Amino acid sequence: MRITFFILLCLVFNLRAFSHLNIKGKIISNQTNQALVGATITYGTSGKGTVTDQFGNFQLEVDADSVGLLIQYVGFESQIISVTSPENELIIKMKSGVVMLKEVAATSNTAGRLNQLAKIDVQLKPVNSSQEILRYVPGLFIAQHAGGGKAEQIFLRGFDIDHGTDIAINVDGRPVNMVSHAHGQGYADLHFVIPELIESIDFDKGPYYADQGNFNTAGYVDFRTKNKLDKSLVKIEGGQFNTIRSLVAMDVLEKKGEDKNQNAYVAGDFMLTDGPFESPQNFYRYNLFGKFNQMINSQKMLTLQASSFRSEWDHSGQIPLRAVEQGLITRFGAIDDTEGGNTGRTDISARLDEKIGENSYLENMLYFTKYDFELYSNFTFFLEDPVNGDQIRQKEERNIFGYQSIYTNEARLGSRQLASRAGVGFRHDKITGNELSHSLNRQTTLNRLALGDVTESNVYAFVDESTTIGKLTINAGLRLDYFKFNYIDQLLATFARQTEDEMVLSPKLNFNYQLNREVNIFLKSGVGFHSNDTRVVVVQGGESTLPKAYGFDFGSKFKPLPNLYMDVALWYLFLEQEFVYVGDAGIVEPGGKTERKGVDVSARYQILPWLYMDVDFNWTDPKSIDEAEGENYIPLAPVYSAVGGFTFKHASGINGGFRFRYLGDRPANEDYSETAVGYTVADANINYTQQKWEIGLMVDNIFDADWREAQFDTESRLYNEAQPVSEVHFTPGMPFFLRAKFSLFF
Known part of the structure; x- marks a missing residue:
């Protein structure tokens, strides 16, 4: 019993x-x-x-x-x-x-993909231009050096990424980076994005995720636009340097109200400015955007969107330091003010999200991009051509076709939680008239230096598995990329197609330990690859087509105080080779083996219910392995950088912030005989927001600091010089710049 x-x-x-x-x-x-x-x-x-x-x-x-x-x-x-x-x-x-940091947990899923920093920053930090949206990524710096219309130069984790060689940038899943671009590999122009339409940002650093492939070396950024407007709005901005911007964003189905499972909106953005330069930039840009969402049933959602962008500008280019010091020109003067360019982009995409099982989902996306680009630059002035000058034209037209399908499944096996993702896709770029020419006055072609057609295809597949056992999550992934490169040189007397192909496997392994709601510890590791231009691949005969990149991160997300959120990481990245196609000269430059290591620290602190403070500090030690000590610096690679500031959002409707960014001195060349001088710049804004309207003031460079936004060690010759001189050339940063804005909500 x-x-x-x-x-x-x-x-x-x-x-x-x-x-x-x-x-x-x-x-x-x-x-x-x-x-x-x-x-x-x-x-x-x-x-x-x-x-x-x-x-x-x-x-x-x-x-x-x-x-x-x-x-x-x-x-x-x-x-x-x-x-x-x-x-x-x-x-x-x-x-x-309101954002309450005490309610934000230091948690992650699938080894760190839940980015609390991005969510906090999108809610708190205002973005006043399409250029600034990249600054959401802690430690990422940008520099504009061509009249406001050229893609920004990007710096991250010890990389001078140029315009996108080692960072994968996407908008709503569509790639922004341009492969084998006329100006350089990975060119990523984000000016087609209307900043007010950004809903969320997914970003991370390092080659640790199987769903991220080409260009994902230093990291990736994926911007997501709103599916529905909170309110329709009309905005107008005006300020110094003949600057004006207008924006209209309207919910076109709001008044119908018959179908809450269907919504659509359209937006238009137009901007004019002359900039602070003595030769007006004559810059204009327009953006048109439309998005439609339909819940077909409780299991399916269809999203259609289209956008069109156009921009044109003049610019004063990079100027030699000696010309300013000798009084030949001012900081905002020019040696050749006939530089400039124009570009345009049209995107169409369709996406179907479908629930195909109790815990299974399928995402399918099809997209098409039509793109054109023309840029006139003069970096060396009269070095190569003492009579006509060294102006160059870079030009291309391209069509991009792409498709991606991702399957997601979540399951439970005993006490273990399982998450699986698998995906396949392709991207096909067809580029015609990829040109580099010696030009005069933006009107005469003196001689063509390079001209060809590029066809580049990338087919890929990946699998990603996450297993959670108690407090530990293990994430393992494997990515397969296949590339086909084709180049037809139109300057050859006879037709010849140069073709290469390459396949690469990229394994990933990540660990995440959730100690409690206040402490999360992660270890990330992975193998990626350095993206290469088609013209690099065919010149090298397929050698080192996709050199490997090996990286790891070790760190923690934690909350030492209820209102303080921190993210700290130690990291290392090794690259087998960094071939670069120099679009400005039509040559291939091998970068050799490199290594970078560093520390990233981010903190978000809520001082009062309406007052927040944030700071990001980054230290990097970038070195070229193949070179001798003292000659192994990586030009323009950041070493010390920091950004931060205060943000306030009071219940009275008064809101705004004060922000600073600091970039330390860094080598301008391999032996550090020239220095790219660092800077500290502060911006501020204040707004008064009510339910139906908002007014505000924005000030860039509030203390009117003299700073150099872009810097290069360049050999050049002025018209009156007998011998060339190698020294720092720079583009001056924006001086004190005041703008006002007024918005109506309806």
Whole structure:
């Protein structure tokens, strides 16, 4: 009898111990009824939980009879929900509110892909131009050196990325980087993005994720635009240097209201400015954008979008330091003010997100991009041609076709949570008239230095598996990329197609340990590759087509205080080779083996309910391995950098901020005989926002510092010089620049 009672007691205890809840739910905004993607759902003190998918859905299995769920999304009021034996799917509506850092957990999923820093910054930091959106990435610096219309020069983790050679940039999943571009590999022009339409940003550093391929060496950035406008708006901005900008964004289905599962909006942005230069930039840009979303049923969502962008400008180019010091020109003068350019881009895409099983999803995206580019530059003045000067023209037209399909599945095996992702896709670039020519006055072609047609294809597949056992998540991935390179040199007397192909495998392995809600520890490792221009590949005969990049990060996301969120990482990156196609000269330069190591520190602190402080500090030690000590510096690679500031959002409607960015001195050449001088620049803005309108002031370079935005060690010769001189050439940074804005919401 006693034995029977003991057995029954054990059975009851085991049933109790192994009872669990299978919780399903959907999280939406109570204002727009739109799904909140990436909302966190946690329980207990461990920080264990999950995040919502692209439909706002989540599923969670808990070994308990009842549980309290903490629902959080940055910029929305947190909720605590008690769940006991749910029979139906939970529908949780969240109310927008102020950002409260004490409610933000230091959590991650799939070894660090939940980027709390990005969510916090998007809510707090205003973005006043399409150029500035890249500054959301901690440690990333940009420099404009061609009249406002050229893509920005990018610096990150010890890389002078030029215009995008080692960072993968996407908007709504579409690639921004241009392969084998007339100006250089990876050229990434973000001026087609309207900053007010950005909903979220996904970014990370290092080659650690299987779904990121070409250009993902230093990191990647993926911008997502809004599916629905919170409010329609009309905005106008005006300021110094004959600057004016207007924006209209309208919800075109809002008044119909018959179908809440359908929405669409259109936006238009137009800008004019002459800039601070003595020769006016005559810059203009327009953007048109439209997006349509349709919930076909509860399991399918169709998204269609289209955009068109056009820009034209003049610029004064980079000027030699000696010309300013000798009084030949001022800081805002020019040696050749006939430089300039124009560019345009049109995008069309269709995306279908579908729930194909209880825990399975399928994303399909098809896109097309039409692009053109023409740029006139003069870096060496009269070095090569003492009579006509050294102006060059770079020009191309291209069509891009692409497709991507990603399958996602979540499951549970005993106490283990499993997450699987697999994807396939392709990108095909067809480039005609990829040109480098010696020109005069932007009107006469003196001689063609390079002219050809490029066809480049990238077919890829990846698998990604994550397993969570208790507090530990292990993420392993493998990516396969196949490239086909074709080049037809139009300057040859007879037709000849140069062709190479290459395949590369890139494994990834990441670990994530969730100690509790306040401490998350991660170790990331992975192999990627340095992207190469088609013209590099065919010249090298396929040698070192896709040189490997090896990296790891070790760090932690943690909250030492309830209102203080920190992210710290130690990292290392090794590259086998850094071939560069120099579009300005039509030559190939091998960079050899390089290594970079450093420390990244980010902190977000809420001083008062309406006052926030943030700071990002980055130290990097970049070196060329093949060169002798003292001659192994990587030109223009950042060493010390920091950004930070204060942001305030008061209930009265007064809001704004003060921000600074610091970039330390760095070598301008391999032996550090020339220095790219560092700078500190501060900006400020203040606004008064009401339900129906907003007014504001923005000031760039509030202390009117003299700073050099872009710098290069260049050999050049002025018209009156007998011998060339090698020294720093620079583009002056923006002086004190005041703008005012007025917005109407409806």
